[in-house]
Amino acid sequence: MEKKPMRFWEANLALLRQSNPDLTELVRQLEQVGPWEGPWARSKTGENLPPAPGGRPGSSLVSVYDLKAEARRWIEDTQDSGGVVVLGGTSPYVFETLLKMEKTVFFVEPRNEVLRSLLTCWDWRGVFSSPSFVFPSSEEKLRQTLQARFFPMWNGKLLIKEWRSAVENEAATFVSWKRSLSQTIEEWTGDLSTQAGLGRRWLTQTLVNLSRIRPCRLDLGDWDHALVLGAGPGLEEALDDPKNKRLLDERPRNGVRVMASDTALPVLRQRGLVPDLIVCLDAQTASYQHFLSGVPAGVPLLADLAALPVLDRLTTAVLRFRSSHPLAAYASLDYPELPFLDTSLGQVAGVALLAAARLGARRASLWGLDFSYPLAKTYARGTYVYPYFQTRSSRLEPSDSLLSAFAWRTDLVQRFSSPRGTVYTNEVLLSYKKRLETYPWPLEVLPWAGPGLELKFSHPAPLPFQKETWENPDTRGRWPRFKERLLHLWSDLDFTSFRTFQEFETGLGPEQRQGWRALWPHAVWLKTKKKTLQQAGWKELAQESRRFALEILGKI
Known part of the structure; x- marks a missing residue:
């Protein structure tokens, strides 16, 4: 069979290397094996075409009649999208047409044999030179590039399309790539959902808080053991345990400090316990209910810059920190002293654990982090949901029914059986749990074996001990x-x-x-x-x- 002309091969590889340094290793591998020499498929006019991977001998990757018309038909449903992920190799005419339509195009083709045939057969220089064309080198690079280059709110919808003849016979090749795409879309969905509910509050409250920052210094003294308190049902058991009671009673001599989430504060107040630090992340007005029983005198609040401005009226000891909100990032130009805490964990207890690691803790015990609803119980007794539902209860809807219904307020509730009874959870809680478990913690994390889902942490790699002192200076x-x-x-x-x-x-x-x-x-x-x-x-x-x-x- 006639060999395909090699005039495009070297020029394509040179521009591919130049346009994307991440593909240097791929280009090296392709140079080692050289251009594709066959077997080729044949068009009806006698032109050589790339073969369909895994297909029968002679089958073509593209139309043997009119590959440009085929490309136009394939992209007909992309009109309303701002970006397209093309799974599987095809002709450059597909990409050139999409780029002319001002789409951002992501190309996924992990098989070197397919790439050899594509780069030998056609001139790709017009595609590779476009700043709107992205050829990720790995699944992780695809995820990172999507997060950095494509923004659904501004760019529009992202469409994922397979070139059927490239994918249908070797679908397993693209499973991990599809999983990476699904994870990215899930992250987008969660982020946009949160911003849709809180975007205006974040903006307003961050600006108000910046205008009111007061001097505050946070130093927890000589200590090494943090008790990080969530507000799950397991908190009650942890506080009732005799050994844990001794830990609390022997503070501060034993080097233990209690870092409570704001949701857990009323539980402690009800028991006459005083935390050493209260951590506030939520920007919603409902979080004010955690403070209706008051803030213990002298106990500092570590509060997100977007958290409620009213916190400054509850106590003079409020230390504001910058989080991942974009306005907080811009504020760092004028307020660089404000400490930064990564809030991507999505939970206040995770922020408390991050703070513990930087303020001097070498190990941390976690109480009340259940990430589930044991026996359909949502929060520890004493938290804000109990008085909230008690005031709304009736003979037809007692408070216990309202509290249990709270566990089913989201879709996709999952059930787990345990020796202590049925545990309910959902995708949101499971994602929070996974983020907490997989974060690279620089300290030993000791979860309390409560009634909720079991937490599993790997042992941290030894890191230099750090003990920071945080301060909000006078920035008026x-x-x-x-x-x-x-x-x-x-x-x-x-x-x-x-x-x-x-x-x-x-x-x-x-x-x-x-x-x-x-x-x-x-x-x-x-x-x-x-x-x-x-x-x-x-x-x-x-x-x-x-x-x-x-x-x-x-x-x-």
Whole structure:
């Protein structure tokens, strides 16, 4: 059979290496084996075509009649999408057409033999040179690139399409890639759902708190053992255990410090126990109910910069920290002293554990972190849900029924049997549990064997001991300067001069990009709440988000 001309091979490899340094090893492997020399499939006009992987001899990867028409038909359903993930190798005409439609294109083809035939057969230089074409080197790189390059709120829908002849006979090759895509979409869904509910609060409360920061210093003294308290049903058992009671009674001499989530505070107050630190993460108004019994005198609050501003009225000892919110990242330019804590764990107890590791703990015991509802019990007795449902109970709906129904407020409830009875949980709680267990903790973590799901932690690698002292300095004089600069930055953003969101983003400087992204959670909230914006393009949404944000900032 006639050999395919080799005129494209070297030029394709050279540009592939130049455009993506992550593919250096792949290019080296392809250079070692050389261009594809056959067997080829044949078009009806006698042209050589790449063979279909795993197919019968002579079967083609693309149409033997008109591969350009086939490409146009294949992309017909991509009109409403902002990005396309192409699973499996195909002709460059598919990618060129998508790129002309201003799509961001992600190409997944992990088989070197298929790549050899593609790069030998056609000229890919127009595709490889496009900044909107992404060829990830691994499943993890695909996930990272999607998170960094594609934003559903601004770019639009991401469509995942298989080139059937490339995938159907070797579907197992793409299982791990599809799993990575599913995980990314799940993360997007969770993040956007949270931002849709809290985006406006995060923006408003962060700005208010920045304008009111008071001096506060956090030093827990000589200690090495943290008791991190969640508010799950297992907290009751942990507090009733005789050995644990001694640990609490012998503070502070035994080097133990209690770091309580705000939800657990009323449970401790009810028992006459005083924590050494209260950790606050939630921005919702409902979290105020955790403090209705008061804050113990002298006990500091470690609070997210977006948490309730009213906390400053409850005590003078409030130390604000920066989290992963984009406005908090921008605020670090004027407030670098505020400590940073990674809130991607999604749970206040995880933040408390992070704080413990940096403030001097060498080991931490976890109480009340059940990540489940043992016997359909949602929280430890004494938490805010008990008085809340007691005031709403009746003869037809007693409080026990309301409390149990709280366990089924989300979909996809799962059941587990244990020696202590049935345990209920859901996907959200399981994801929180997995994040906590797999985080690279630099200290020994000792979970309490309560009635909930078992927690399993690996032993940490030895790390240098660290003990930080955190402080919020007197920053009152910084707020006017910060406010003025943010007003100018938001006002000067020019959305009208760019056709696409990607072009606009690329044209921003580092500080502009930080300030612009501070608007994103608020934009998600707006798009969800305002019907007129639900089908809006990126420019209209950006302009409206800025307008509302400037109104909020102007009132503070």
